[in-house]
Amino acid sequence: xxxxxxxxxxxxxxxxxxxxxxxxxxxxxxxxxxxxxxxxxxxxxxxxxxxxxxxxxxxxxxxxxxxxxxxxxxxxxxxxxxxxxxxxxxxxxxxxxxxxxxxxxxxxxxxxxxxxxxxxxxxxxxxxxxxxxxxxxxxxxxxxxxxxxxxxxxxxxxxxxxxxxxxxxxxxxxxxxxxxxxxxxxxxxxxxxxxxxxxxxxxxxxxxxx
Amino acid sequence: xxxxxxxxxxxxxxxxxxxxxxxxxxxxxxxxxxxxxxxxxxxxxxxxxxxxxxxxxxxxxxxxxxxxxxxxxxxxxxxxxxxxxxxxxxxxxxxxxxxxxxxxxxxxxxxxxxxxxxxxxxxxxxxxxxxxxxxxxxxxxxxxxxxxxxxxxxxxxxxxxxxxxxxxxxxxxxxxxxxxxxxxxxxxxxxxxxxxxxxxxxxxxxxxxx
Numbered sequence: 206x207x208x209x210x211x212x213x214x215x216x217x218x219x220x221x222x223x224x225x226x227x228x229x230x231x232x233x234x235x236x237x238x239x240x241x242x243x244x245x246x247x248x249x250x251x252x253x254x255x256x257x258x259x260x261x262x263x264x265x266x267x268x269x270x271x272x273x274x275x276x277x278x279x280x281x282x283x284x285x286x287x288x289x290x291x292x293x294x295x296x297x298x299x300x301x302x303x304x305x306x307x308x309x310x311x312x313x314x315x316x317x318x319x320x321x322x323x324x325x326x327x328x329x330x331x332x333x334x335x336x337x338x339x340x341x342x343x344x345x346x347x348x349x350x351x352x353x354x355x356x357x358x359x360x361x362x363x364x365x366x367x368x369x370x371x372x373x374x375x376x377x378x379x380x381x382x383x384x385x386x387x388x389x390x391x392x393x394x395x396x397x398x399x400x401x402x403x404x405x406x407x408x409x410x411x412x413x414x415x
Numbered sequence: 416x417x418x419x420x421x422x423x424x425x426x427x428x429x430x431x432x433x434x435x436x437x438x439x440x441x442x443x444x445x446x447x448x449x450x451x452x453x454x455x456x457x458x459x460x461x462x463x464x465x466x467x468x469x470x471x472x473x474x475x476x477x478x479x480x481x482x483x484x485x486x487x488x489x490x491x492x493x494x495x496x497x498x499x500x501x502x503x504x505x506x507x508x509x510x511x512x513x514x515x516x517x518x519x520x521x522x523x524x525x526x527x528x529x530x531x532x533x534x535x536x537x538x539x540x541x542x543x544x545x546x547x548x549x550x551x552x553x554x555x556x557x558x559x560x561x562x563x564x565x566x567x568x569x570x571x572x573x574x575x576x577x578x579x580x581x582x583x584x585x586x587x588x589x590x591x592x593x594x595x596x597x598x599x600x601x602x603x604x605x606x607x608x609x610x611x612x613x614x615x616x617x618x619x620x621x622x623x624x625x
Contacts, residue, residue: 345623353604379604380612387607390600394563394589397597402590404624411621413555414614 208368209266210234211259211281212273215337218246220270223341223372225250234262259285268364269293269326271319278315279322288326292361294354294368295319295330295385316355316385329356329365330385334392336399339409343373350409351375353391355384375412418578419476420444421469421491425547427482428456433551433582435460444472469495478574479503479536481529488525489532498536502571504564504578505529505540505595526565526595539566539575540595544602546609549619553583560619561585563601565594585622 207230210221217233225231231254235243238256247254263269263285271293273281295316316330331354332340343350352374356362362378369376379388398404417440420431427443435441441464445453448466457464473479473495481503483491505526530538541564542550553560562584566572572588579586589598608614 345625348621348623350623351620377608377614378612380607384604384607387600387604390597391604394594394597394601397590397594398587402588404587407625409623410561411558411623413558413560413619413621415555415617 206230206267207232207265209262209269211262211269211271211285212277213243213246213256214272214274216332216340217270217272219337219341220272220332220372221254222246222250224368225254227371229253231255232257232262232265234259263288266291268368270332271295272332275315278319282319282322290325290327292358292364293319293326293328294332294365295328314383314385314389316382316389320357320382327356327358327361328382329354329358329361330382330388331355331365331369333385334388335395335409336406338406340372343409345409345411348411349373349375351377351412353377353379353384353388355379355382355388357382377412416440416477417442417475419472419479421472421479421481421495422483422487423453423456423466424482424484426542426550427480429547429551430480430482430542430582431464432456432460434578435464437581439463441465442467442472442475444469473498476501478578480542481505482542485525488529492529492532500535500537502568502574503529503536503538504542504575505538524593524595524599526592526599530567530592537566537568537571538592539564539568539571540592540598541565541575541579543595544598545605545619546616548616550582553619555619555621558621559583559585561587561622563587563589563594563598565589565592565598567592587622 208224209232210217211234213233213235221231221233233246233256235256238258243256247256269291320328352369354365366376399406399408418434419442420427421444423443423445431441431443441460443456443466445466448468453466457466479501526538526540562579564575576586609616609618
């Protein structure tokens with residue numbers, strides 16, 4: 206499977222590298238695919254990874270990961286053109302620039318905005334609730350954190366679920382895409398605990414059942 | 416310490432009972448303190464519990480727990496009169512009647528609304544993120560779920576924290592009261608997972624660190 210990374214920063218770079226090292230074909234999309242940082246990223250990710258323009262990256266995809274900074278997201282997504290029904294994992298968070306809140310709240314969500322912009326895509330929200338350091342290595346000793354995902358298309362979610370599990374998370378289907386209205390604040394909880402309220406970045410949540 | 420329960424339903428009844436059985440004085444506030452269900456509640460909670468009118472309950476309090484249904488909350492809180500600086504634990508969630516969302520979102524929170532209504536109270540948000548069945552018994556084998564709390568007054572939070580811990584939760588200070596804008600959606604995540612998306616009510620979150 207070819208996984209195309211739209212936005213190859215911390216989140217996109219980490220996830221793409223781990224997927225590539227796990228045997229997937231990974232294309233790191235960038236406005237400047239020949240830049241030095243992209244060459245370094247591809248070298249680290251290994252022989253199944255390459256870099257390409259954003260448009261070529263989208264074309265190559267079986268699955269897309271969207272991990273752009275929020276202010277760039279609309280323009281980047283609209284620039285991809287029709288995505289022909291491919292699953293798109295939305296790992297963005299519609300954060301205000303100062304992290305003081307979300308730009309979209311209880312009457313909609315960033316994920317739903319993305320879905321309105323991403324023509325032809327079946328959007329699944331995932332990978333938006335912990336920092337990239339946790340995505341890089343989810344293990345907490347023998348314990349495994351949860352990763353929620355949500356979306357309106359069952360088949361797209363079936364595609365995404367093993368991608369979550371392969372990275373070492375417990376994948377939990379949180380329902381339709383509008384559930385992003387809850388997962389996006391969940392992300393901000395992680396961020397504020399990690400960065401403002403003293404917990405540091407090596408934190409995550411485990412889902413408990415009994 | 417006397418803990419006064421404003422709203423003695425599932426959440427208030429469960430927490431008050433556990434606190435009473437742990438040795439605290441507990442007053443269960445009700446519009447009908449002589450009703451049969453209140454008598455049953457007090458009998459179950461034991462000799463350190465009693466029932467009283469809402470006003471008398473508030474007067475007796477060292478700490479108040481607010482656990483009212485959202486539609487009743489404003490009128491109940493305003494009817495308590497001046498609370499003279501007492502800590503008030505806000506366990507409510509500003510849920511729409513059909514649970515489809517929150518009535519207050521990213522630009523404010525139910526907790527902040529409560530703080531604007533509760534004259535003289537130092538509001539701490541807590542106990543709003545899991546169901547009462549988890550509050551009744553937080554143990555998941557040897558594992559302990561997290562309970563977040565937030566508020567603007569450090570002393571009030573210091574009062575609340577051991578009340579959280581005594582029930583078997585890991586207490587984590589999530590910051591100022593405006594963090595309720597994140598903890599309230601967190602509650603709705605729990606609710607929707609439990610009731611709509613197949614996880615059932617015996618679920619919670621553990622905070623992982625490394």
